[in-house]
Amino acid sequence: MLRFIVGRLLQMIPVLLIIATLTFFMIRLAPGGPFDAEKSVSPEIRKNLERYYHMVNADGTPRSLWLQLGDYLRNLARGDLGPSSKYSSRTVNELIAESFPISAELAFWSLLLALALGLPAGIIASLRPNSPSDYIPSSFAMAGISVPNFVIGPLLVLFFALKLQWVRVAGWDDWIDRILPSITLGLLYAAYLARLTRGGMLEILSQDFIRTARAKGASSLRVILKHALRGGLVPVVSYLGPAVAGLVTGSFVVESIFQIPGLGRYFVNAAFNRDYTMVLGAVLFYAALIVLFNLVVDVVLVWMDPKQKFA
Amino acid sequence: MRSPMHSEALLHVDDLRTYFHTRAGTVRAVDGVSFSIGKGETLGIVGESGSGKSVACYSILRLIPQPPGRFESGRAMFDRVDLLHCSDRELQAIRGNRLSMIFQDPMTSLNPYMRIGDQVIEPLLIHRDVSRAKAWALGVSALREVGIQDAENRMRSYPHEFSGGMRQRVMIAMALITKPELLIADEPTTALDVTVQAQILELLGKMQEERGTAVIFITHDIGIVSGFCDRALVMYAGRVLEAAPTALLFYEPKHPYNQALQRAIPALNATGRELYTIPGAPPDASKSIAGCPFAARCEYALEKCLSSEILLKEVAPQHFSACLRVQLGEIDLTPASAVELSANN
Amino acid sequence: MSLAVEIPTEPLERGTSLWWDAWHRLAKNRLAVGGGLLLLLLALASFLGPLILSQSYATQDLQLGAIGPRAQHWFGTDTLGRDLLVRVLYGGQISMAVGLCATAVALTIGVIYGTTAGFIGGRVDAVMMRIVDIIFALPFTVFVILLMVFFGRRFVLLFAAIGAVQWLTMARIVRGQVKSLRRMEFIEAAEALGLRKAQIIVRHLIPNALGSIIVYATLTVPSVMLLEAFLSFLGLGVQPPMSSWGVLINEGAANMEEAPWLLIFPGLALALTLFSLNFLGDGLRDALDPRASKD
Numbered sequence: 040m041l042r043f044i045v046g047r048l049l050q051m052i053p054v055l056l057i058i059a060t061l062t063f064f065m066i067r068l069a070p071g072g073p074f075d076a077e078k079s080v081s082p083e084i085r086k087n088l089e090r091y092y093h094m095v096n097a098d099g100t101p102r103s104l105w106l107q108l109g110d111y112l113r114n115l116a117r118g119d120l121g122p123s124s125k126y127s128s129r130t131v132n133e134l135i136a137e138s139f140p141i142s143a144e145l146a147f148w149s150l151l152l153a154l155a156l157g158l159p160a161g162i163i164a165s166l167r168p169n170s171p172s173d174y175i176p177s178s179f180a181m182a183g184i185s186v187p188n189f190v191i192g193p194l195l196v197l198f199f200a201l202k203l204q205w206v207r208v209a210g211w212d213d214w215i216d217r218i219l220p221s222i223t224l225g226l227l228y229a230a231y232l233a234r235l236t237r238g239g240m241l242e243i244l245s246q247d248f249i250r251t252a253r254a255k256g257a258s259s260l261r262v263i264l265k266h267a268l269r270g271g272l273v274p275v276v277s278y279l280g281p282a283v284a285g286l287v288t289g290s291f292v293v294e295s296i297f298q299i300p301g302l303g304r305y306f307v308n309a310a311f312n313r314d315y316t317m318v319l320g321a322v323l324f325y326a327a328l329i330v331l332f333n334l335v336v337d338v339v340l341v342w343m344d345p346k347q348k349f350a
Numbered sequence: 351m352r353s354p355m356h357s358e359a360l361l362h363v364d365d366l367r368t369y370f371h372t373r374a375g376t377v378r379a380v381d382g383v384s385f386s387i388g389k390g391e392t393l394g395i396v397g398e399s400g401s402g403k404s405v406a407c408y409s410i411l412r413l414i415p416q417p418p419g420r421f422e423s424g425r426a427m428f429d430r431v432d433l434l435h436c437s438d439r440e441l442q443a444i445r446g447n448r449l450s451m452i453f454q455d456p457m458t459s460l461n462p463y464m465r466i467g468d469q470v471i472e473p474l475l476i477h478r479d480v481s482r483a484k485a486w487a488l489g490v491s492a493l494r495e496v497g498i499q500d501a502e503n504r505m506r507s508y509p510h511e512f513s514g515g516m517r518q519r520v521m522i523a524m525a526l527i528t529k530p531e532l533l534i535a536d537e538p539t540t541a542l543d544v545t546v547q548a549q550i551l552e553l554l555g556k557m558q559e560e561r562g563t564a565v566i567f568i569t570h571d572i573g574i575v576s577g578f579c580d581r582a583l584v585m586y587a588g589r590v591l592e593a594a595p596t597a598l599l600f601y602e603p604k605h606p607y608n609q610a611l612q613r614a615i616p617a618l619n620a621t622g623r624e625l626y627t628i629p630g631a632p633p634d635a636s637k638s639i640a641g642c643p644f645a646a647r648c649e650y651a652l653e654k655c656l657s658s659e660i661l662l663k664e665v666a667p668q669h670f671s672a673c674l675r676v677q678l679g680e681i682d683l684t685p686a687s688a689v690e691l692s693a694n695n
Numbered sequence: 696m697s698l699a700v701e702i703p704t705e706p707l708e709r710g711t712s713l714w715w716d717a718w719h720r721l722a723k724n725r726l727a728v729g730g731g732l733l734l735l736l737l738a739l740a741s742f743l744g745p746l747i748l749s750q751s752y753a754t755q756d757l758q759l760g761a762i763g764p765r766a767q768h769w770f771g772t773d774t775l776g777r778d779l780l781v782r783v784l785y786g787g788q789i790s791m792a793v794g795l796c797a798t799a800v801a802l803t804i805g806v807i808y809g810t811t812a813g814f815i816g817g818r819v820d821a822v823m824m825r826i827v828d829i830i831f832a833l834p835f836t837v838f839v840i841l842l843m844v845f846f847g848r849r850f851v852l853l854f855a856a857i858g859a860v861q862w863l864t865m866a867r868i869v870r871g872q873v874k875s876l877r878r879m880e881f882i883e884a885a886e887a888l889g890l891r892k893a894q895i896i897v898r899h900l901i902p903n904a905l906g907s908i909i910v911y912a913t914l915t916v917p918s919v920m921l922l923e924a925f926l927s928f929l930g931l932g933v934q935p936p937m938s939s940w941g942v943l944i945n946e947g948a949a950n951m952e953e954a955p956w957l958l959i960f961p962g963l964a965l966a967l968t969l970f971s972l973n974f975l976g977d978g979l980r981d982a983l984d985p986r987a988s989k990d
Contacts, residue, residue: 065842066841069845181970182970185969187924187944189925189945189948190962192948193958194959197952201952288836292929310845
């Protein structure tokens, strides 16, 4: 297992290198630059800024993009994502360290909500397929998939913050501020999880070994919990990798609706501002996160399904 | 040997009808089956696939999905409890405890996500007040009893690490761990290689003898019945056509279907001859049949066989037949072996 | 629960083809039929409605401002006094067009890539699918956002960006289908008969994989529309004066306190469309691929 994990972590390196290179050229070849927005920047200061970011050589001559990429990758190898091109006094590492915990907390509550709603709904729906106890949760799940979070979010704000005034419109200070954003972000995943759970459980409940369990005198509850759940949740767990990736990157909209100072908002702003280093840093951070989560999910899957091997 | 109406019956099934109501129509899978089995007895149920033999036994344990399945009539009395209509709690207390079952396909009947040991000892944990450690120790000895080497370690293996025959041994250990009074075995050897089949049969016989467990053995293989069972039922189209002690069933067939079945067994010495096959096909189970279900394929059938309702009647001591003409003494069937001999001469 | 009893399946009718069977199964699925009809209605309204209604989507009436739903303006008007119904219908045209075109892009790339990998097999297949795996590990949304920000918010680019993200799953599905079909006897028979590879692909492999392709395409359309709306909501998608449902929802969210209908109607239109498409897609999957219809 250790070998498998180390192997996968080593595979991560070329993937991240490719992503870094691609992203680097994409943003550098695109028109516009980080200092365009500020009209007040004098040519003198601009030269200094460019020197500071190693965009020109010490003598002021343009430095080739390949060399610049080399600089970047050298720093990356030391875990240094460089200074922000927009906020020259801050490093990208600092900005991510500051904003990511907020996004992670939001993702955590959303995932918790999604699991708490999605799993029971899916299990209930699978027990009596094509009956009201299936149709009702399944329809809610379909609605959850069909109503985008940027519609749900504002509607929740309209109703609970503006009309009822139970919570604040925006912010991220109190526990009460966590409620609406987590619901907004989590509902879609609750819906997906419910559908996957239902599908997985239906598949397992139709297997012969469930009949064996019932023939042993196991109660319905025991059949579900001890015999069906482990296999039935395999598709759910395999989805958790992409789901967590989606929760983390999908927080752009939610963070902008509720004005939460998370990484998603920083990233979108950085993109708008042509904050080269911040964009690159965030992309690499996201990619690494996704690869790591997929790795965790694969390990959990092998643990869940004895037939699977580390490969 | 006991008669079907023996007073000391362990399980008494009476007029069981299990129908499946599907969109395509009603399938009369089991259509008025009655039998009983006494303590320690081995009862074979023989029939082609689709004859209703498995559904009848699944019905007894209520392992039929409902819907589409439904019990249209009948009772299955097991120690004064009607298994078909008792509460779930009563049923669960009996299933896997006093009445166990082993299934046809050992590859799919074990839970691939659970360790063998956990599955083997589960009936104990459900039905007996034992600690896990004690149950585990009992599980090890149960595996040893069914001939699994290195039982302590094998308890911690998963089903995919076992061969088909080994899995069926595990199923047997699991079914017998609570020392049930009755074991229903649904074609337990069909999915296995011939050599393994013999080993499993031997094991079942040994275990039964040691514990005095009654066994209902479902099979399509008449040969197995003759070697293994005290008494057998021949089922066809959801009904019992003949019931008798196995020796009588073979040497004195009292129903043309039974006779035809035996003629259809390939004889070892009869080389070069075309194998006898019963003409026609079993009736469509979605249509209700007025008379004898086999009449359409029967060489002795008369007009009356198609129209009048025919019940299972004792035509000789301990020998029951649902053939109207046999009941009326109009025909006397020769045993299949005699047919073979005459054909060979 | 599998039983050792053969429950007769529905009686075979003469001349029933696979597609006819599938059609029957689909027609019996009330949710899918309902979804299909609702979708048709929404599409007709979006494309024909503006022809009937008198107001243009750009006609402003600043004095009017944002007013709620009433007889002349069923959906009310926006802050510039433009009729919201007409704007929602026009937005629907764009949203649906983006959904269809981007799906077509994803479909084309995915089918070509998947068929090639599956048909050639061996090392080429392994390398091609490894590439897909790697791209799968990328943060999609992040890339689409970058593409849209850095290369201008052009309409064509929107298709390209979304299509480029959505083809991966399609390629995987098609490859899987082609690989399993390749092993089937009728393909070997076709090869034995001397059909050229291209002929085999066009005549046999694609028609046989068509079921899953249709199903997946139907399910791609809603996710594409959602992505477009998401980008437009962030201000990265369709640009004014054109509008899509995402743009309208964005505007609506900005003014929801004073004029909630600006959020509700476009949101409802988008949700209903996605709802219908998802039900239709589920129904199609049940009808065309009964074995894979578990989730």
